[in-house]
Amino acid sequence: MANAAAREQQPLNPLRQADDTRLPRIAGPSGLVIFGVTGDLARKKLLPAIYDLANRGLLPAGFTLIGFGRREWSKRDFEDYVRGAVEKGARTRFNDNVWERLAEGMHFVRGAFNDDQAFDSLAELLREMDATRGTAGNWAYYLSVPPDYFSDVIHQLDRCGMATPEDGQWRRVVIEKPFGHDAATARELNEVVNQVFPERSVFRIDHYLGKETVQNILALRFANQLFEPIWNANYIDHVQITMAEDIGLGGRAGYYDGIGAARDVIQNHLIQLMALVAMEEPASFSPRQLKAEKIKVLRATYPVEPFDRTTARGQYTAGWQGSEKVVGLREEEGFDPDSTTETFAACTLQINTRRWAGVPFYLRTGKRLGRRVTEIALVLKRPPYQPFQPGQTESLTNNAVVLRIQPDEGVLMRFGSKVPGSALEVRDVNMNFSYSEAFTEKSPEAYERLILDALLDESSLFPTNEEVEYSWEILDPILDYWAENGRPDEYAAGTWGPESADRMLEADGRVWRRP
Structure with missing residues (x-):
């Protein structure tokens, strides 16, 4: 076992072509x-x-x-x-x-x-x-x-x-997915599968983890000295993780009713993204080491209460999606008008570790929102002291590092710069890295990577049964609260969700990004 662990952590020998991961x-x-x-x-x-x-x-x-x-x-x-x-x-x-x-x-x-x-x-x-x-x-x-x-x-x-x-x-x-309906059903499902297939032979697909930019989170953090020193509660004010869709149910009403946005997206995609952003540096990028670090994060993650202030949910109504007039959820074919299934969900999570103590993670997802986008925004704290006169920085907001997962894969950095001219005025500017502009090779689709990894027995990008169950344990208290507390709020199609989602951040003195 000691020899195996040593081999796993041994540096790559550039002379051994068989180990060259660029091939x-x-x-x-x-x-x-x-x-x-x-x-x-x-x-x-x-x-x-x-x-x-x-x-x-x-x-x-x-x-x-x-x-x-x-x-x-x-x-x-x-x-x-x-x-x-x-x-x-x-x-x-x-x-x-x-x-x-x-x-x-x-x-x-x-x-x-x-x-x-x-x-x-x-x-x-x-x-x-x-x-x-x-x-x-x-x-x-x-x-x-x-x-x-x-x-x-x-x-x-x-x-x-x-x-x-x-x-x-x-x-x-x-x-x-979905891997169960809650923590109890996820455990039952895992037992059914693991009675026949050992866990090492089970590959649970989360297609978001196969996306090139998701994998770039690891490269961005651990291949650069630029980011890791500020990747903690000393510098990060809060983190926003958004997956927005501009489409409605589109014929999936029968499947979607009873599942909803939180179960469909937050439990798997967004919590997995959070784990990759928040995990500690692994000893290596082997599946065992990556999963160990992600599980540490999930074990330390809890929903923030009270849920009437720290969560939001909604159902879209008729509105304009761009130049198209679209119907509301209750007019969608096959959807129960009395259903309380949400098409928008947002929640506040906390990670009780030294790195992230006091940093809220805001997760949101929804259908019929302003545009299709998935991004992770790390919003930095303001400097403790700024030697500027009143008005010179009134247009300046918090610095941010934004990881764009789709559709325009890349990384954006927002910081302050002086406006040209004789006066001293500082405004936000953006520095953009785009995959499509920096690389000539088009990124493979997520399912290409994941199917090949399953055939190769490369399980780094596949959640384990532990990860699935911990994710449900994080979300279940919120789902239980929603089930006991009336209907979701309404929001017009083409907007960015219900007003309760804005109030959720305003209560903390923050605002949602408009991607």
């Missing part, structure tokens, strides 16, 4: 089975990502893709469906040679999740692919299905022996 890592012999392959996620994200990986040369020659669903499809029907999804959604240019090699390994199995015969056929197909395609018994199972079906699929994989690898083989399961 692309190619998945070894393997195959992928997608349950729910006919759903929106698979069509819009997963299938295009798989093609893009093949087009970039990151999948093995014998890679095999198997779809499982209810459609009465032949192999050719499935190939046509995948090609349509690829041509519409792929990031890279279509290449006939790449497509032909990929299509050779495509197969479809028809059946329901409680259909023993269908899963027996799937198991037989896997054995055939191992013999003819060289997949070597290495299979990942992607559960792109609602959580209610997780136990059915997991049970069938176990019953047919598809979850148990032989010596030298591996079997992994990839699970989409």
Whole structure:
């Protein structure tokens, strides 16, 4: 064990090309089975990502893709469906040679999740692919299905022996959110999965963690001396983490009702972003070390009370989204007009560590907001003394470091500068770093990175069962309070949320950023 730990922390030897992380890592012999392959996620994200990986040369020659669903499809029907999804959604240019090699390994199995015969056929197909395609018994199972079906699929994989690898083989399961409805159901779900798949073989997808700018948080903090000295309560006044969408439910009313913005986004995406921003420097970037530091943060995080002042929730009403007139939530098709499910959620969290004591973390998310944007803003304290006359700095606000996750990936720094002229006047200016301008290579989609990492057994970007359960324990008290206290407030589509969200920060003498 000591030798293994030493190897894990040993500096990279530049002479060993095999260890050079600048070189692309190619998945070894393997195959992928997608349950729910006919759903929106698979069509819009997963299938295009798989093609893009093949087009970039990151999948093995014998890679095999198997779809499982209810459609009465032949192999050719499935190939046509995948090609349509690829041509519409792929990031890279279509290449006939790449497509032909990929299509050779495509197969479809028809059946329901409680259909023993269908899963027996799937198991037989896997054995055939191992013999003819060289997949070597290495299979990942992607559960792109609602959580209610997780136990059915997991049970069938176990019953047919598809979850148990032989010596030298591996079997992994990839699970989409939501990971439960609260802490209790998350624990139950983890128990169901871990009874069949050991935790090291479980990959819980949080696609935000696959985004290039999210990973750049680690580079920004730990590769630069510029930021880390001020990354603490001595200099940071507060942190705002925002994920705003300009779309409504758009046909997802049935799924969304009963879940809401807090469960859909804060519990996973925003709390994970908070953990990356707040964690201590790991001994290395190995999955074990990264997860250990994130868990320390989550254990120390608590919601701030009283919740009537430190949280806000809302439902959008009719309004203008740009130049388009849009309907309100209660007019959305399939949504219960009496529902108390929120489309906007904001909360105040605190991290009880020496680095962050006294620094509030404000998290917010919502639909039908002013624009689509995800960002992390670290707002610095004002200098303790400023030798300026009244009026010379009245236009100057707090310095800030803003990490833009989407859509314009990059980093913004806001600071004060003198206005040209004979008078001494200081105003805010911005210094911008943009990925699209600084690098010629286009960033890969998040699902490309995450699917490849699952095939490579690289679990750094996948939350563990502990992280999921701690995240729910942070959020559950807020959800319980909301459930007992009436309806959400209203806000017009195209605005930045209900007035209660503004009052939430005004009570602390602060304001939300308008991205």
